[in-house]
Amino acid sequence: MLQCQQIHRSFGGLKALSAVDLSVEAGEIVGLIGPNGSGKTTLTNVVTGFYPPQEGRVLLSGQDVTGWRPHRVARLGVARTFQNLALFRGLSALENILLGRHVHTRAGVLSAALYWWWGRTEETRQRRVVEEVIDFLQLEAVRDEPVELLPLGLQKRVELARALAAEPRLLILDEPMAGMNQEEKEYMARFILDTREERGAAILLIEHHMDVVMGVCDRVAVLDHGVKIADGPPPRVGGAPAVIAAYLGE
Numbered sequence: 001m002l003q004c005q006q007i008h009r010s011f012g013g014l015k016a017l018s019a020v021d022l023s024v025e026a027g028e029i030v031g032l033i034g035p036n037g038s039g040k041t042t043l044t045n046v047v048t049g050f051y052p053p054q055e056g057r058v059l060l061s062g063q064d065v066t067g068w069r070p071h072r073v074a075r076l077g078v079a080r081t082f083q084n085l086a087l088f089r090g091l092s093a094l095e096n097i098l099l100g101r102h103v104h105t106r107a108g109v110l111s112a113a114l115y116w117w118w119g120r121t122e123e124t125r126q127r128r129v130v131e132e133v134i135d136f137l138q139l140e141a142v143r144d145e146p147v148e149l150l151p152l153g154l155q156k157r158v159e160l161a162r163a164l165a166a167e168p169r170l171l172i173l174d175e176p177m178a179g180m181n182q183e184e185k186e187y188m189a190r191f192i193l194d195t196r197e198e199r200g201a202a203i204l205l206i207e208h209h210m211d212v213v214m215g216v217c218d219r220v221a222v223l224d225h226g227v228k229i230a231d232g233p234p235p236r237v238g239g240a241p242a243v244i245a246a247y248l249g250e
């Protein structure tokens, strides 16, 4: 599904990523962990086309997408959520989720929203996909609420819903549990597992909560100062001396 090969990315003199290889197979949930500033978000920005790498290649389902613009990468079936919520305040949960469909319309984001009300050609399909996602993430009761009035756990769920509305083949989640209480974390972990089971998406999960990473991921890759220092099954990676040292040295 995803192959990053020897990715280099610097900002000025700072090497944010050095020769990083990372793969995610179809149907796999891969955790990407590492101390703050280790390059996790930069790598997702490289994969999604926000930053071109200075060296290396990004392949999606075998297709070389290195240097592609974000909207083209999105059209290939890559959706993401952001570390800091990127919801549109003033719009309802439903309207925010609907915006996730815009990658599948020829027109832009605003027109995608208008399609909903104006009943254009795509309406039936748009509506079915969005309703399915609302049902899947149990957002029925809050669909018409302005997002900024929802508790954080539900806002995060709306953001996941918006990503799923794009029907991604690869879903990149950047700290989906940040700021959540235990119950909200458990809900989110369940939804992540169900997303793989029921919707068949491969998932790249950046997360600081180790209990979640170890419980949900098939494989975990660890970055430290822009270098991948471990990649393997959770128990092995969790006990690797280099990983322990990277975290204790933070």
Ligand code: ADP
Pocket: 011, 014, 016, 034, 035, 036, 037, 038, 039, 040, 041, 042, 043
């Ligand atoms: P993480 O997600 O693991 O916390 P980041 O990928 O955000 O790490 O950051 C890796 C390094 O790259 C950090 O030192 C950060 O300050 C730097 N960095 C990230 N984005 C930029 C940018 N746009 N401009 C300059 N430096 C950046």
